[in-house]
Amino acid sequence: MPLVNPVPLLLEPDQLETLLGTDDLVVLDLRSRDAHEAGHVPGAVSANYADFVRARPPAMGLLPTLDTLSDVLGRLGVKPGRLVITYDDEGGGRGARVIWTLHALGHDHCALLNGGFQAWSREGHRLETGPSMPITVRYDAKLDNPGVVATKEYILSQLGSDDLALVDTRSRAEFEGSDVRALRGGHIPTAVNLNWTDAMDRKRNFRMLPDETLWAKLHALGVEPGKEVVVYCHTHHRSAHTYLMLTHLGFQRVRGYAGAWSEWGNDPKLPIEP
16 A cells, blocks of 8 residues: 655654555664564564764764665665654654654655654554564665754854854753763853753653644744754754754754764864853
8 A cells, every 4th residue: 555645744643553554664663672572563663773873972973974874774674765754762852863864865755753652552552562574675875965964164154143043952951051061061152942851742642742832932032934943952862853843843944963062062162152
């Protein structure tokens, strides 16, 4: 049976239920392998989140090499044209990081399961147990959409521009510099703080908050859709969730800074604000 195309970037469990068993669908479970084998979305394959980040100390969350991504995605059964649905059990950060990675490769036919495993399992959807056996395919990864990727050089070149909105998605304590997790504490100059968890609705199994609530939070911070938005955290894990949220809301120019604070905060040559 063919896939319904397109699908929303945030996919509800009921919507995913109707897609199960269709051709060219890949569901990636970003939880631990043990959790996956104990119960997962039927047909989902277990994916290792560590395969989607590259450490080059002090930067600990960089985009992997294209060769690595080709190998990882091919082993998971992902190939161009296939719909990829991701989920995790921590509010969507890991799943969103994979979505951002796919977007950077120009693979836009993908979505995040809204609410992740909590929403799926707590709302009565069927589970499958045991290991998954993906069929290896060929994937030739190319950086076909570099417009979703920010580097420290790019941010430096845009600092002070009225067209730029920097969104720091770490905790308030990290943003203000009282919780120091790098050589220096603080944030990139002009950044505003939106803790990634403030976009989650804990009463609805960690789904994204309603759009109108998210818009109100963004308006209060001066983050408007006409601007280019760069999001970051410490390793572009938390900020990937915010990238997905902004893209879901229709922002056209959103970049994720994968070097993030682990790179910026450890480079004494780069400017910071306390």
